[in-house]
Amino acid sequence: MNRPVYIGRRALLCARGDSPAAVAAALWAGQCSAGRRRLGARQFPYFALTGAETDWLRRAEGFVGQIAGQLGPLPAQTPLFVASSSFQIGHFEQLGPPFDLPPASASFTPLIAQWLGLDGPRYSFSNACIAGFSAIDAARTLIAGGLIDDAVVLGCELANASTLAGFASMELLSAEAARPFDAGRDGLVLGEALAAVHLSAEPADWRIAGLRTGLDGHSTTGPDPDGGRIAAVAVDCLNEAKMQAADIELVKLQAAGSPGTDLAEANALRRVFGQAMPPLLSFKAALGHTLGASGIAELAALLACLDADRLPATAGFARVDPEIALAPMVAPSTAHVERALLNLIGFGGGLASLIVARRP
Amino acid sequence: MIFLDAAFSQHFAPADLAGAVRDALGKPLRRAAPLTQLAVTGALHAIPPQRRALPTALLWQSTSGPRRETLHLLGEMCGGGEPMPYDFLATQPAIAAAQLQPLLPGLDCAMHLPLDDEKRAGWSLLLALACRWLAAGRYAQVLCASLDCWDEAATGDWLSLSARPLENPLAGLQLSDMQPPDALPDTPDFPARLAGWLAGDGPAPLVLVSPRAARLTLEFSRL
Numbered sequence: 001m002n003r004p005v006y007i008g009r010r011a012l013l014c015a016r017g018d019s020p021a022a023v024a025a026a027l028w029a030g031q032c033s034a035g036r037r038r039l040g041a042r043q044f045p046y047f048a049l050t051g052a053e054t055d056w057l058r059r060a061e062g063f064v065g066q067i068a069g070q071l072g073p074l075p076a077q078t079p080l081f082v083a084s085s086s087f088q089i090g091h092f093e094q095l096g097p098p099f100d101l102p103p104a105s106a107s108f109t110p111l112i113a114q115w116l117g118l119d120g121p122r123y124s125f126s127n128a129c130i131a132g133f134s135a136i137d138a139a140r141t142l143i144a145g146g147l148i149d150d151a152v153v154l155g156c157e158l159a160n161a162s163t164l165a166g167f168a169s170m171e172l173l174s175a176e177a178a179r180p181f182d183a184g185r186d187g188l189v190l191g192e193a194l195a196a197v198h199l200s201a202e203p204a205d206w207r208i209a210g211l212r213t214g215l216d217g218h219s220t221t222g223p224d225p226d227g228g229r230i231a232a233v234a235v236d237c238l239n240e241a242k243m244q245a246a247d248i249e250l251v252k253l254q255a256a257g258s259p260g261t262d263l264a265e266a267n268a269l270r271r272v273f274g275q276a277m278p279p280l281l282s283f284k285a286a287l288g289h290t291l292g293a294s295g296i297a298e299l300a301a302l303l304a305c306l307d308a309d310r311l312p313a314t315a316g317f318a319r320v321d322p323e324i325a326l327a328p329m330v331a332p333s334t335a336h337v338e339r340a341l342l343n344l345i346g347f348g349g350g351l352a353s354l355i356v357a358r359r360p
Numbered sequence: 361m362i363f364l365d366a367a368f369s370q371h372f373a374p375a376d377l378a379g380a381v382r383d384a385l386g387k388p389l390r391r392a393a394p395l396t397q398l399a400v401t402g403a404l405h406a407i408p409p410q411r412r413a414l415p416t417a418l419l420w421q422s423t424s425g426p427r428r429e430t431l432h433l434l435g436e437m438c439g440g441g442e443p444m445p446y447d448f449l450a451t452q453p454a455i456a457a458a459q460l461q462p463l464l465p466g467l468d469c470a471m472h473l474p475l476d477d478e479k480r481a482g483w484s485l486l487l488a489l490a491c492r493w494l495a496a497g498r499y500a501q502v503l504c505a506s507l508d509c510w511d512e513a514a515t516g517d518w519l520s521l522s523a524r525p526l527e528n529p530l531a532g533l534q535l536s537d538m539q540p541p542d543a544l545p546d547t548p549d550f551p552a553r554l555a556g557w558l559a560g561d562g563p564a565p566l567v568l569v570s571p572r573a574a575r576l577t578l579e580f581s582r583l
Binding site for chain 1: 441448493
């Protein structure tokens, strides 16, 4: 059996809004402001979720409850796939020493399942920034093969000092703003997000036409600047989708404003699309880089934009980098898009490409 | 049907792990966290040199995750400072694949699944994905593993699967819809139970069931 897999209901909470439609509207309006988060003597821009709750776990429960509300009722047996880079490390930071970690490293996942009202199979994925697409890949493989009929795939990245400090220690963060593909880009801006998609064999408006993950062991923190491995994954994805590069009408970039990774992605795009470059769009200067949640958060945001036929401009971009020699969309567009490619490039060499296509 | 080419377990005292990596590589592996060291020793043991360039996926689960490294990072954070970069990287299981790929050039995909209950395992998911991906020709071989680093021991359980087997595969494997009464639950002792079945010679297949996802049932059969 190899049946199509569709993306049905979607949910999204991030700095730009509390539903996919609200986020799409904010992006269309050009909203991209970020707050600041202190780290010792330093401060960094940060895209935080809003809310008054200060207890980490109760805050998480509240956010997951909002996601459950957006998704609407689901059978309790619905399989759950959770993607995260940091799970509940913020909770342990808050509790302080002595740190009493539970034996199982993904012990946060049963709590998420409980808050969603799900008690079926549950699986966790920790593949840094591509975790969301890894989780979707696993879920859609099982659905396509008739091994499950549907699944909730949830990405979760909530505030914690460890991740911010880790990225800061490697000097990967911008002190000011994310500038995807821009000549002045100088690093990432992190953010929080919770997002979920309901995948199903039941037809819905959007279909997963292709999904491939890959690996670039050039270094533990970034891909080979030549972009060869990234391009190979995108081509594999096109092949699975039985599409040509010219069929892709929009690329949702990984582009987070990282000097090296943005260049590698641009070189990969040239390998795949040559001179016929489709419009390019990055969300990370408006949503932040939400790491393990980013794949699902940006998928939910993109589909909401596409549903409304309102493609926002890429925030943070002003000046073409001669080395990159590509510009993302700088003006909003009402183009109707049938097929879009989404890229993820992660820590640890993780790569992923996903093609979504409207149901005919 | 796909084929089980190798099934083995590794057990190291934490202090011996770096030496095991050095034995496998002929040199030390610099700046590698214990889970990465475990992944390297197991993957190189599982796949013979002539097959290391074939398209390969690594699907690995872990109960412990980078536990010691996470505790160390939390300790550093609680002092109010910024961690050393390597200390943060060591908490990221995904980097194991980046350090493994130069040694296993065909490694195209790595998926890490942290487990949420020490009494359960995710073999049924890993093996179901392997069956589907190998049957579709997505990879030539899939490594499924369970890797844990605890204070007292570092352990790895490995199954190497392929669509075109080595000369003498250990067993066949397929998704199944039968659930015999003696089917094995998806628990951490599954590799030991499988090893026992492989060492025997009874005709009955070995069936692994997922308690919560009935259709993720896998059947090992003798060839």
